[in-house]
Amino acid sequence: xxxxxxxxxxxxxxxxxxxxxxxxxxxxxxxxxxxxxxxxxxxxxxxxxxxxxxxxxxxxxxxxxxxxxxxxxxxxxxxxxxxxxxxxxxxxxxxxxxxxxxxxxxxxxxxxxxxxxxxxxxxxxxxxxxxxxxxxxxxxxxxxxxxxxxxxxxxxxxxxxxxx
Numbered sequence: 001x002x003x004x005x006x007x008x009x010x011x012x013x014x015x016x017x018x019x020x021x022x023x024x025x026x027x028x029x030x031x032x033x034x035x036x037x038x039x040x041x042x043x044x045x046x047x048x049x050x051x052x053x054x055x056x057x058x059x060x061x062x063x064x065x066x067x068x069x070x071x072x073x074x075x076x077x078x079x080x081x082x083x084x085x086x087x088x089x090x091x092x093x094x095x096x097x098x099x100x101x102x103x104x105x106x107x108x109x110x111x112x113x114x115x116x117x118x119x120x121x122x123x124x125x126x127x128x129x130x131x132x133x134x135x136x137x138x139x140x141x142x143x144x145x146x147x148x149x150x151x152x153x154x155x156x157x158x159x160x161x162x163x164x
Contacts, residue, residue, distance in 0.1 A: 001141070003025075003055070004052075005044075007052070007055050007056065010056060010059060014059050014063070015019055015062065015063070015101050016058070016061075016062060017062050019031060019122065019123070020061050020062055021065070022122075022123040023058065023120060023122055023123050024055050024056070024057060024058055025055070025123070026055065026120045026123045026124070026125060027053050027054050027057065027113075027116045027117050027119075027120045028048055028051060028054035028116070029125075030116040030120060030125060030164055031034055031050050031054040031097060031112050031116035032047065032050060032051055032054070032116075033117065033164065034050075034162070034164060035047045035050040035109075035112050037162060038108065038112075038161065039101070042106075043108060044152070045108045047107055047111060048077055048110050049086060049090070049098060049109045049153050050112050050113060051088050051133055052084075052112045053086075053087045053090035053109060053110075053116070054073070054112075054113050054116060054117075055083075056079060056087055056091060057075065057090070057091050057094050057113055057117060058071065058075065059075045059079065060074035060075035060078055061075075067164065068147065070092070070095065072092050072094055072095040072098070073092060074093040074159070075088075075092070076088040076089070076091045076092035077161065078143075089105075089107075089110070090107070090109055090110045090113050091113075091128060093105055093106075093110045093114060094097060094110075094113050094114050094117050095149070096118075096135065097150070098110075098114060098151045099114065099150065099157065100149070101149075102152065105157070107148075108134075110135060111161065112161065114157070115154075115157050115158060115161055115163050116164075118131050118132070118154060119131060119152065119164055121134050126164070128154065128158055132151065132154070
């Protein structure tokens, strides 16, 4: 299925590199499969919102690699500015710690995008444990090592969504 023009236009405008585009495409495949399964089970949701938020979730990743900005917040800011507030809200909540925030994953669409992102390493679908190990090693994410509640909540979400 071809990628909608407005997505590629945004990717181009914000100079999203090819590796992040490939990652986003695979995250979207995982997210859409989960969304369709849950929708078939009768859960109300917006698969188009899941698709678009998955495709754009890392729009600011590359521009935030070498500064102190969080790519989730910067991505949300960009998408609000571009006129996509619903997508921005989901993008703001796909960071690892969002699951611990009081109003973190406050919609099924946000839960799906968050989880799908945790199942894709670069452009490969991997187990949740493999992806969390990669995040801990790559980003020296000490919270994963110290916070068993964080890890438990991510696995609980996997159970709630029925995995992949």
